[in-house]
Amino acid sequence: MTRRVLIALPKGRLYDRATGLLARGGIKIPGADGTSRKLVLADEEGKYEFVPLKPVDIPVYVESGAMDAGIVGSDVLRELESDVYEPVDLGIGRCRMVLAAPESSVLPKGGALRVATKYPRTTERFFRDRHAHPHIVRLDGSVEIGPLLGLSDAIVDLVETGRTLRENGMRVVEEVAAVSAKLIVNRTAMKVKSADIRRLVTQLDTVVYEDR
Amino acid sequence: MGERSIGLPAGFRDIVFDTAERRRRIEGEFAAVLNDAAYREVVPSMVEYLDLYARGNQGVRERALRFLDRDDALLALRADFTPAVARIVAGRLPDLHLPVRLWYSGPVFRKTGRHSAQYRELAQIGAELVGGLPPEADAEILDVALECLARAGFTDASVHVNHAGIFRGLVDSLGLEPGRLAEIRSAIDRKDMRALDVRLEELGVHGGVRSQVGALSRCVGDERALEEAAGSLVNEESRSAIASLERLASALPRWKDRIVYDLTEIDEMEYYTGIMFTFLSPRHSAELGRGGRYDTLMREFGADLPAVGFSFSMDALGECA
Numbered sequence: 025m026t027r028r029v030l031i032a033l034p035k036g037r038l039y040d041r042a043t044g045l046l047a048r049g050g051i052k053i054p055g056a057d058g059t060s061r062k063l064v065l066a067d068e069e070g071k072y073e074f075v076p077l078k079p080v081d082i083p084v085y086v087e088s089g090a091m092d093a094g095i096v097g098s099d100v101l102r103e104l105e106s107d108v109y110e111p112v113d114l115g116i117g118r119c120r121m122v123l124a125a126p127e128s129s130v131l132p133k134g135g136a137l138r139v140a141t142k143y144p145r146t147t148e149r150f151f152r153d154r155h156a157h158p159h160i161v162r163l164d165g166s167v168e169i170g171p172l173l174g175l176s177d178a179i180v181d182l183v184e185t186g187r188t189l190r191e192n193g194m195r196v197v198e199e200v201a202a203v204s205a206k207l208i209v210n211r212t213a214m215k216v217k218s219a220d221i222r223r224l225v226t227q228l229d230t231v232v233y234e235d236r
Numbered sequence: 237m238g239e240r241s242i243g244l245p246a247g248f249r250d251i252v253f254d255t256a257e258r259r260r261r262i263e264g265e266f267a268a269v270l271n272d273a274a275y276r277e278v279v280p281s282m283v284e285y286l287d288l289y290a291r292g293n294q295g296v297r298e299r300a301l302r303f304l305d306r307d308d309a310l311l312a313l314r315a316d317f318t319p320a321v322a323r324i325v326a327g328r329l330p331d332l333h334l335p336v337r338l339w340y341s342g343p344v345f346r347k348t349g350r351h352s353a354q355y356r357e358l359a360q361i362g363a364e365l366v367g368g369l370p371p372e373a374d375a376e377i378l379d380v381a382l383e384c385l386a387r388a389g390f391t392d393a394s395v396h397v398n399h400a401g402i403f404r405g406l407v408d409s410l411g412l413e414p415g416r417l418a419e420i421r422s423a424i425d426r427k428d429m430r431a432l433d434v435r436l437e438e439l440g441v442h443g444g445v446r447s448q449v450g451a452l453s454r455c456v457g458d459e460r461a462l463e464e465a466a467g468s469l470v471n472e473e474s475r476s477a478i479a480s481l482e483r484l485a486s487a488l489p490r491w492k493d494r495i496v497y498d499l500t501e502i503d504e505m506e507y508y509t510g511i512m513f514t515f516l517s518p519r520h521s522a523e524l525g526r527g528g529r530y531d532t533l534m535r536e537f538g539a540d541l542p543a544v545g546f547s548f549s550m551d552a553l554g555e556c557a
Contacts, residue, residue, distance in 0.1 A: 084353065088353040088522075090353075090521070109426060110426040110428050111427045111429070112428065113428060113430070113431055209427075210521070213521065215396055215496075215498065215516055218456065229430070
């Protein structure tokens with residue numbers, strides 16, 4: 025009667041780590057390694073169905089109930105302010121979201137500051153908590169070029185190793201948030217498909233905490 | 237003018253033919269049940285002062301579709317029925333016999349994010365029981381709601397029942413300063429119990445109290461979930477809330493297999509003061525409806541009366557029929 029649990033997988037940098045984690049939790053997905061061209065992939069046991077999606081779309085699908093669950097970075101989740109459950113911090117895709125500026129620069133105070141970012145809402149919340157209201161410029165790619173070309177004084181972006189920042193002559197001013205991938209679950213699905221979803225949560229939770 | 241005026245603004249739609257007929261039929265079944273149970277229909281105004289929504293469920297005011305009156309007063313399209321019903325009852329109190337039983341059906345309008353999957357016009361049907369106390373009034377409102385669902389053919393629908401006092405009592409017993417409570421409530425609401433436990437430990441919350449939070453997060457199921465919660469929670473407010481759910485359970489034997497006790501939810505908005513519940517169907521990916529007890533709302537309209545009510549989404553009912 026109840027349909028199978030639909031789970032969104034993030035295309036891109038998290039994809040292999042997410043499917044790897046699922047496999048170690050006992051959820052094997054034939055074709056998930058790119059050998060299948062199907063849009064929907066079933067796991068071996070036929071409990072779950074997986075749909076690879078662009079990460080930024082995943083919270084939208086899960087919040088609306090079009091998908092029951094998904095794996096997505098907390099950077100995207102906080103930016104969209106999605107109303108979903110986050111029962112497991114998967115610990116993959118760890119990085120930091122930071123405020124960064126050119127090495128030599130002194131940041132202007134208050135409203136004069138211009139910040140370029142892919143995360144305008146997160147950036148606004150970060151500065152609002154510090155009672156500051158900079159001008160935020162929303163960009164879609166290569167944010168670190170903003171200050172080089174005079175578009176902005178600073179950036180808010182993800183940093184894994186810090187190499188990109190260093191190579192572009194920038195320094196970290198302050199950490200905005202620690203980022204990692206989360207399992208997210210639709211509020212209604214958690215109740216209506218509770219047995220399957222709780223099993224998924226336990227499987228992932230067990231693998232994640234074996235590693236720590 | 238031109239093409240733009242023929243289409244619809246984002247977030248609105250026409251309901252036609254089969255869907256319209258299905259909704260009319262469901263509304264008819266619900267109305268018959270409600271009228272039989274001595275609930276009387278009210279049709280609150282479609283336009284309100286925006287400030288009506290400063291009372292009651294916080295968050296509705298921000299989401300109301302607003303516009304200006306001739307004298308520049310801020311008006312809103314109806315964004316919620318409950319405050320309007322509270323006003324209607326409070327304004328007519330001398331002439332009403334308590335408890336007052338009312339039902340309503342119609343659209344409410346709420347802002348959504350740009351390009352959201354949500355609609356801005358939502359069809360609702362619901363009822364309020366003002367001036368009645370638990371457990372009788374709570375049992376009555378759930379009985380009526382479940383009868384509406386049954387009569388309209390939603391035979392596989394269930395209701396997840398909880399009590400706001402259970403988590404409130406536990407959160408109060410954590411001994412945290414008020415500034416931390418919002419953070420902890422929202423962490424409980426996200427259900428990452430490991431992260432929550434780490435955070436509570438950082439804040440110096442005793443292990444014995446932390447383990448109660450973990451235990452409560454697993455209390456879902458039949459009446460045994462209530463026993464389990466009663467066995468692990470020690471504070472008085474939580475225990476008395478569990479006891480009132482046990483009384484509710486014994487008052488509703490007829491619906492025993494329709495009721496799930498789900499104590500894992502926190503009322504993050506702090507709107508409800510007693511029972512709170514959600515109607516669900518395995519055939520639908522969104523909740524069918526919700527409701528609960530809000531004993532402080534009527535006071536904001538100058539009448540200190542307890543109240544309990546429910547409201548169904550006609551959009552969800554129509555899609556799942």
